[in-house]
Amino acid sequence: MIRIKNSKLEELANTHYKAILNYVTKSNDKKLAKINLSIKSCFGDEWNFEKLIKAKPKELEILANIYKFKCCASVINFETYYGYLNNYTDKKFITDDKKRYRAYELIKSLDINTCPYCNRNTIYNLKYSKKRTSELDHFYPISKYPFFGLSFYNLIPSCKVCNKIKLDKADKEYINPYDERFDFNKNAKFDFKIRGVYFYRLEKEIKLKCKINEKTSIEEKKRIKNNIKDFKLYDLYQNHKDVVLELIQKEYIYNESYLDELMQNYEGTLFKNREDLLRLITCGYVSDEDLHKRPLSKLIKDISEELGLSK
Secondary structure, rough: OOOOOOOOOHHHHHHHHHHHHHHOOOOHHHHHHHHHHHHHHHHHOOOOHHHHHHOOHHHHHHHHHHHHHHHHHHHEEEEEEEEHHHOOOOOOOEEOOOEOOHHHHHHHHOOEOOOOOOOOEEOOOOOOOOOEEEEEEEEEOOOOHOOOOOOOOHEEEEEHHHHHHHOOOOHHHHHHHHOOOOOOHHHEEEEEEEOOOOOOOOOEEEEEEEOOOOOOHHHHHHHHHHHHHHHHHHHHHHHHHHHHHHHHHHHHHOHHHHHHEEEHEEEEOOOOHHHHHHHHHHHHOOOHHHHHHHHHHHHHHHHHHHHHHOO
C-alpha cells in the first residue's frame, strides 16, 4: 500500500465540498438544513455538512465509532443521499466557477497513477474519452456508513480488483491511504528468501515475504496485517517473482564500478542523475514520493534496497 500524497489536499477537499454543496442546494436550500439537522442529531452540534464532507481520516474514525454505537441509521433520508452519490459518479456536479466536477475530476486532481491499496494496477484517467480505469472505494462502505458516502477522505481511487476484494468489511481496521498517522511504506517491507540453488531458473525457489518493522506500534501492526491479509497482497505478489529475479540479476551486472562508469559517460545526456539511472536499471522509482507513478514501485524499491541496488 502507498499513501496518497498531494500538497493541495485541503484545497482539493474544499473544491469537492463546494461542488457537492452547489448540487445539493441548487433547487432547494431546505435540503441542506434537513441534512445538517440529521448530522447534528447523530454526531453533535459541532458537526455539519461541510465538516462531514471535509472530515479527515482520524475524524472519520471517531465519527464511525459514534455512528456505530448510537445506531442512528434512521435519522437520514438514505434515498436522497444515495441519489447525490450516484449523480456524483456521473456528470451532474458543477463547481462554483462553472467547471464540471465528478469522480473523473477528483481522481485527475489527485495525480496518482496506481492503486494505493496494491500498487499493482494502474488507475489512469482516459484523456480523450473522459473515462476512468479506476473505481472509487468507500473506505467506510455506504451500506453501513451512509453519512460518509460523499466525504472526500472516504473516497479512495482504487483498481477494480481491490475494490471488489475489500467490499463491505466495515468492521475491520485498515490504513486509509490518506491517513498520515500510519506509514505502510516505512513499516512494511517486501523481502525475499532463496530456497534452492536453481532459483535463477525456477521461480518457485524464490519466496516473497513482507516484513513488519518490530518498532511499529501494536495498532499499526494490526492495520498493516489487515491490509496485507484482506487485500490478498501476499498471494498476489507471489506472481511477481520474475521482477525479484531480474533485480537479483541486475545487482550482479550493475556493480558499483559499472554504475560509476555509466554516470561518467552518460550523466546529462541519457539520464539526469544517479536516481534517474537507478530508475532506468530497476524499472521502478527509488524515491518514496514517486511510488504512485508506476505499478510495483514499492516492491522494486524494497528489493533494490535489500540488494544494495538503489544506493
